[in-house]
Amino acid sequence: MNINKLHEEFKANLRKEQRWVRFYQLLILVSFFVLWEVASALRWIDQLIFSSPSKIIQLFVEKIADYSLFYHSSYTLFETVLGFLLGTLVGTILAAILWWSPFLSKVLDPYLVVLNSMPKVALGPILIVALGPGMSSIITMGALISVIISTIVIYTAFRTVDSNYLKVLQTFNASRFQMFKEAILPASFPTIISTLKVNVGLAWVGVIVGEFLVSSQGLGYLIIYGFQVFNFNLVLMSLLVIAIFATIMYQLVELLEKKLIKSE
Amino acid sequence: MSFLTVSKVHHTYFSSKTATEALQDINLTIEKGEFVSFIGPSGCGKTTLLSILAGLFQPTAGEVLIEEQDVFTNADLSIGYMLQQDYLFPWKNIEENVTLGLKLLNKNQEESSKVASNLLKDVGLPPVEKKYPRELSGGMRQRVALARTLAVDPKILLLDEPFSALDYQSKLKLEDLVHKLMKEYGKTAVLVTHDIGEAIAMSDRIFLFSARPGRLHQTFVVPEEVRRLTPFEARANPSYSSLFQTIWKELESLEHQQTS
Numbered sequence: 001m002n003i004n005k006l007h008e009e010f011k012a013n014l015r016k017e018q019r020w021v022r023f024y025q026l027l028i029l030v031s032f033f034v035l036w037e038v039a040s041a042l043r044w045i046d047q048l049i050f051s052s053p054s055k056i057i058q059l060f061v062e063k064i065a066d067y068s069l070f071y072h073s074s075y076t077l078f079e080t081v082l083g084f085l086l087g088t089l090v091g092t093i094l095a096a097i098l099w100w101s102p103f104l105s106k107v108l109d110p111y112l113v114v115l116n117s118m119p120k121v122a123l124g125p126i127l128i129v130a131l132g133p134g135m136s137s138i139i140t141m142g143a144l145i146s147v148i149i150s151t152i153v154i155y156t157a158f159r160t161v162d163s164n165y166l167k168v169l170q171t172f173n174a175s176r177f178q179m180f181k182e183a184i185l186p187a188s189f190p191t192i193i194s195t196l197k198v199n200v201g202l203a204w205v206g207v208i209v210g211e212f213l214v215s216s217q218g219l220g221y222l223i224i225y226g227f228q229v230f231n232f233n234l235v236l237m238s239l240l241v242i243a244i245f246a247t248i249m250y251q252l253v254e255l256l257e258k259k260l261i262k263s264e
Numbered sequence: 265m266s267f268l269t270v271s272k273v274h275h276t277y278f279s280s281k282t283a284t285e286a287l288q289d290i291n292l293t294i295e296k297g298e299f300v301s302f303i304g305p306s307g308c309g310k311t312t313l314l315s316i317l318a319g320l321f322q323p324t325a326g327e328v329l330i331e332e333q334d335v336f337t338n339a340d341l342s343i344g345y346m347l348q349q350d351y352l353f354p355w356k357n358i359e360e361n362v363t364l365g366l367k368l369l370n371k372n373q374e375e376s377s378k379v380a381s382n383l384l385k386d387v388g389l390p391p392v393e394k395k396y397p398r399e400l401s402g403g404m405r406q407r408v409a410l411a412r413t414l415a416v417d418p419k420i421l422l423l424d425e426p427f428s429a430l431d432y433q434s435k436l437k438l439e440d441l442v443h444k445l446m447k448e449y450g451k452t453a454v455l456v457t458h459d460i461g462e463a464i465a466m467s468d469r470i471f472l473f474s475a476r477p478g479r480l481h482q483t484f485v486v487p488e489e490v491r492r493l494t495p496f497e498a499r500a501n502p503s504y505s506s507l508f509q510t511i512w513k514e515l516e517s518l519e520h521q522q523t524s
């Protein structure tokens with residue numbers, strides 16, 4: 001029996017399985033686009049509504065050449081990243097305030113429930129009137145949509161930290177701020193990271209809806225404009241660009257998660 | 265005047281439905297450098313009393329004085345508290361865990377890390393400063409917790425069943441270690457335990473509590489010849505066995521009273 005050899009075999013099997021997973025993932029992707037192209041070319045589906053991959057790519061190249069895609073996506077990306085960071089940061093700060101004052105958290109409890117269940121995008125028109133039809137109201141929308149749920153989830157994480165850690169700190173006469181810094185916050189990092197993951201998706205919803213309403217620039221604007229002039233090539237292309245960016249953002253959060261957990 | 269005085273302490277826990285009397289009229293004194301144990305059936309309030317000694321909360325009535333200062337109102341009285349489990353912070357390395365108390369007191373970092381490495385040596389650990397708690401065994405982690413408690417040079421050590429979660433061998437070793445360190449540093453210590461043998465082997469005096477409500481039932485003085493031995497050797501002494509029998513019978517009769 002050779003342990004090393006067995007280990008090599010085991011690793012080879014793992015690699016083999018991984019290759020097959022990748023293969024099928026790629027297969028689904030390629031067949032989806034091929035089927036779409038063929039269905040569109042043979043008129044199985046309405047070209048006007050469902051477009052086709054070749055047309056989308058053609059438009060994509062065109063929009064890159066005249067820099068307009070770069071212009072619109074940079075707006076949307078900036079707004080989304082800012083809304084996402086703001087939503088999580090403000091959510092964490094609000095959660096910290098609630099943890100700080102148990103009395104306040106009891107008082108505010110029903111309001112949080114109401115605010116959480118209310119569809120935040122419905123506030124869009126008010127935001128636009130209040131903050132003007134520009135970037136600031138779109139960023140606010142991106143943040144607003146995630147801030148309440150972040151507050152609730154992170155506050156719950158703060159509260160469920162094992163009280164014995166606090167007891168240890170209390171015997172060292174730690175202040176409430178020191179307890180927060182030394183135990184509550186670091187113990188809740190995993191939860192904060194998982195809220196970040198949820199907030200990536202939420203921020204995109206908020207920003208795209210915001211751009212629908214403001215309708216001056218951004219990928220949301222391209223979608224609503226494409227809809228109004230019945231150019232579904234433009235709508236689908238914007239959608240694909242959004243999917244790519246959202247995936248990249250999610251991957252970055254996962255990378256952050258791995259980094260933080262490794263240092264623990 | 266004694267080092268620690270508990271006078272007329274009562275404590276009642278309130279909830280919206282019930283008021284549970286946990287402690288009733290507790291009076292006791294502990295001398296400097298003494299090692300005492302609290303034993304009794306579950307529900308006798310020994311952990312409540314320990315928390316009150318630590319100044320974690322104020323008793324419903326009565327007061328606890330250490331060197332004539334009230335433990336609840338004098339936050340700067342330094343008290344060491346060891347829990348059943350180590351509760352080392354998993355995101356801090358061993359050195360950061362040991363120096364936690366010093367950090368909270370704003371002590372110089374370089375000095376703190378010197379204190380930490382000396383303490384780790386004293387509790388019988390190899391240099392593990394840069395390791396994380398999950399890399400250590402249960403016994404080693406409890407030793408680190410002991411070092412963390414000693415790092416702030418507490419006036420008194422409160423031990424809340426710190427050996428109960430360990431395997432038997434680690435438990436015996438750690439008992440010997442704590443016993444030796446307490447004598448070397450001349451610290452006063454209070455141990456809460458379920459284990460009669462542990463109480464006899466480690467202490468100078470044993471307070472037996474009765475339950476519901478918790479009252480001080482009887483005090484036993486451990487014979488001089490057992491006290492001089494290490495906890496491990498003490499277990500083989502004839503006086504140890506006879507005291508064990510006495511306390512055992514007393515505990516049995518207490519539990520019998522409760523059930524009848």
